[in-house]
Amino acid sequence: MLKFPDSDIASLVSPDAIRVFLQHVTRLDLPENELILSPGQQQQHLYFIKKGVVRSYYKVFGNEWTNWFAAEGNPAFSTESFLNGNPSTEFIETCTPVSFYSISKQEFQQFLNEFPNLYQLAFVFMHRYMSVAENRMYGLHVLTAYERYERFIETHKNIVNRVKMQHIASYLGITPTHFSRVRKEYAQRG
Structure with a gap:
């Protein structure tokens, strides 16, 4: 069954919409570290995470920089590729085994046309994504590494212990060595 992480979102989805949606989706199970999108590809499918964690990242000068994480009940997609039809600039990869x-x-668009009230759900997801992205950019420019880690734990408590530490470090914009010091300080204050 498709489940959403909060009751406000769940209230936007009718049982008929879920039934029709489940008739048009394919269940896909992937192992950890499996790429589902690479730069240059166009994303032709939208993924809703039933179980597991996914991340988006960029490779720059041999370094990986995590852009976002997504877990159960959330979609996983490249905004630029899926919504705008452009080749992706990012990698999307599983961090854990994922269902x-x-x-x-095309089927998603037909689904939205059949159930137009679900545009509100799409809006909720986009609003959430934009809010997270804006807060992250603020943090990268204004907050200390320690403060960014505190914020990450608050906003990503459902995945903090499920992903590799170097992925969290890259999300926070710091080196793994600096991240180790930040985690130690956090544990001492905790």
Whole structure:
């Protein structure tokens, strides 16, 4: 069954919409460290995470920089590729074994046309994504590494112990060595 992480979102989805949605999705199970999108590819499917954690990242000069994490009840997609139809600039990879519901872009659009009230759900997801992105950018420019880690724990408590530490470090914009010091300080204050 498709489950959403908070009751406000769940209230936007009718049982009929879930039934029709489940008729059009494919269940996809992938192991840890499996790429589902690479730069240059166009994302043709939208993924809803049933179980597991996914991340988006960029490779710059041989370094990986994590852009976002997504876990149960959330979609996983490249905004630029899936929504705008452009080749992806990012990698999307599984951080844990993951179970997805996958739906093609065309079927998803037909689904939204059949259930137009779900545009509100799409808006909720986009609003959430934009809010997280804006807060992250603020943090990268204004907060200390320690403060960014505190904020990460608050906003990502459902995944903090499920992903590799170097992925969290890259998300926070710091080196693994600096991240180790930040974690130690956090543990001492805790």
